[in-house]
Amino acid sequence: MNNLIQHIFEKIEELSPIHAKKLKKNLAGFDDLYYERANAFLHKYNQFLMKNDKTMDYAIDCYLKMNADMLAETIDFAHTGKYSSSKFEEVNKRVYANPETMAYYMHGLLLSQFLWKHHYQVYDYYINTLPTYATQVKNYLEIGAGHGLFISKAIEILDPQTRFTVVDVSPTSIDLAKNFIEEGRIHFILSDILDFSEESCYDFVSMGEVLEHVEEPLQLLEKIRIMLTPEGTVFVTTPTNAPSIDHIYLFRNVKEIQALIHEAGFEIVSEQHFLTEDVSLERAEKLNVSIMYGAFLKKRKTNIS
Amino acid sequence: MELNDILQQLNEIFKDILDLDTLVLTPETTARDVEEWDSLSHIQIIVAAEKHFKIRLTAQEIQALENVGDMCKLVQKKSAQ
Numbered sequence: 001m002n003n004l005i006q007h008i009f010e011k012i013e014e015l016s017p018i019h020a021k022k023l024k025k026n027l028a029g030f031d032d033l034y035y036e037r038a039n040a041f042l043h044k045y046n047q048f049l050m051k052n053d054k055t056m057d058y059a060i061d062c063y064l065k066m067n068a069d070m071l072a073e074t075i076d077f078a079h080t081g082k083y084s085s086s087k088f089e090e091v092n093k094r095v096y097a098n099p100e101t102m103a104y105y106m107h108g109l110l111l112s113q114f115l116w117k118h119h120y121q122v123y124d125y126y127i128n129t130l131p132t133y134a135t136q137v138k139n140y141l142e143i144g145a146g147h148g149l150f151i152s153k154a155i156e157i158l159d160p161q162t163r164f165t166v167v168d169v170s171p172t173s174i175d176l177a178k179n180f181i182e183e184g185r186i187h188f189i190l191s192d193i194l195d196f197s198e199e200s201c202y203d204f205v206s207m208g209e210v211l212e213h214v215e216e217p218l219q220l221l222e223k224i225r226i227m228l229t230p231e232g233t234v235f236v237t238t239p240t241n242a243p244s245i246d247h248i249y250l251f252r253n254v255k256e257i258q259a260l261i262h263e264a265g266f267e268i269v270s271e272q273h274f275l276t277e278d279v280s281l282e283r284a285e286k287l288n289v290s291i292m293y294g295a296f297l298k299k300r301k302t303n304i305s
Numbered sequence: 306m307e308l309n310d311i312l313q314q315l316n317e318i319f320k321d322i323l324d325l326d327t328l329v330l331t332p333e334t335t336a337r338d339v340e341e342w343d344s345l346s347h348i349q350i351i352v353a354a355e356k357h358f359k360i361r362l363t364a365q366e367i368q369a370l371e372n373v374g375d376m377c378k379l380v381q382k383k384s385a386q
């Protein structure tokens with residue numbers, strides 16, 4: 001383990017021993033490639049924090065605050081069987097448009113990308129698959145980029161001529177991604193994706209963990225279908241049973257997600273799902289353990305031409 | 306309800322959820338002492354305890370718990386309300 005990972009782990013063990021058990025298992029199971037990537041990321045992230053007069057302890061604090069929110073939401077979910085909010089305006093006001101909450105949430109999420117097994121697995125799936133599209137993609141759109149980690153990788157992987165656009169509804173996310181990536185090539189747009197243009201020009205649309213943040217995910221997928229070129233690709237991820245301060249649409253199982261994708265006129269090119277706890281699939285279903293679903297999609301061709 | 310009764314009943318809940326037949330809890334027991342008491346089982350324990358004692362706990366109350374003794378006191382307070 002390198003120093004930064006060690007430091008993060010020890011700090012979390014001190015402040016949140018129950019959660020640290022899960023991290024310990026995760027860290028023990030990761031391979032060398034993980035440590036290489038995590039070290040590179042944490043090094044860059046640490047420098048970014050220092051430049052902004054912050055420390056890794058700030059990020060750890062953010063991460064634990066996010067976890068505390070999730071615990072509260074999980075308990076509420078156990079009581080009601082529903083997510084605590086169902087309206088976009090409500091979470092927009094409370095989370096996306098609230099700089100304090102959104103800052104700790106996005107920093108926490110960024111760390112989770114390398115601390116949670118399923119988050120790292122999604123990241124791994126993305127950066128392993130994206131090179132397949134490297135020569136085809138000319139115009140890349142990322143919806144709800146949040147901290148910007150995924151698009152920062154896309155810039156490294158895709159052709160240098162590619163145009164990059166981010167649409168995010170949160171000023172805090174846009175600010176964070178802009179500063180974290182330090183890449184002048186990305187065009188950042190502050191907007192609700194549902195109010196964004198309908199021009200059919202993007203040949204790659206990436207949308208990680210946004211589908212569960214909208215009231216009508218079918219409408220969002222249909223909109224993406226319109227914005228996508230005929231041969232374009234979509235990368236989408238979304239979890240089942242994942243109570244969180246800003247989740248409003250509840251997918252109860254992976255089948256529901258797949259059905260929605262088909263209903264919106266897409267075909268699944270490849271897909272993966274990752275359990276968020278170390279249990280069997282059977283137990284996961286029984287205990288409503290969250291599953292992270294990720295897929296690459298393309299438009300389904302209709303017979304009528 | 307007496308604290309000791311609550312402790313005995315919580316012990317049964319822990320045994321059941323953690324699948325540890327010989328587990329003996331004391332007021333001083335913390336998650337550091339019981340390997341299987343992790344974030345997933347923690348939620349299950351809370352939800353099972355709520356059901357068993359017919360109480361509802363808030364996230365703040367749960368987060369303030371340091372050990373099993375705190376849990377017993379919280380259950381006692383909530384079930385007296």
Ligand SMILES: C[S@@+](CC[C@H](N)C(=O)[O-])C[C@H]1O[C@@H](n2cnc3c(N)ncnc32)[C@H](O)[C@@H]1O
Nearest residue numbers: 096144145146168169170173192193208209213
């Ligand atoms: C959970 S974060 C996802 C971050 C990153 N894509 C990932 O996969 O980890 C969700 C992001 O989507 C943004 N978002 C939520 N609803 C949106 C909407 N209707 N339009 C645009 N962005 C939205 C939020 O502001 C936030 O930055």
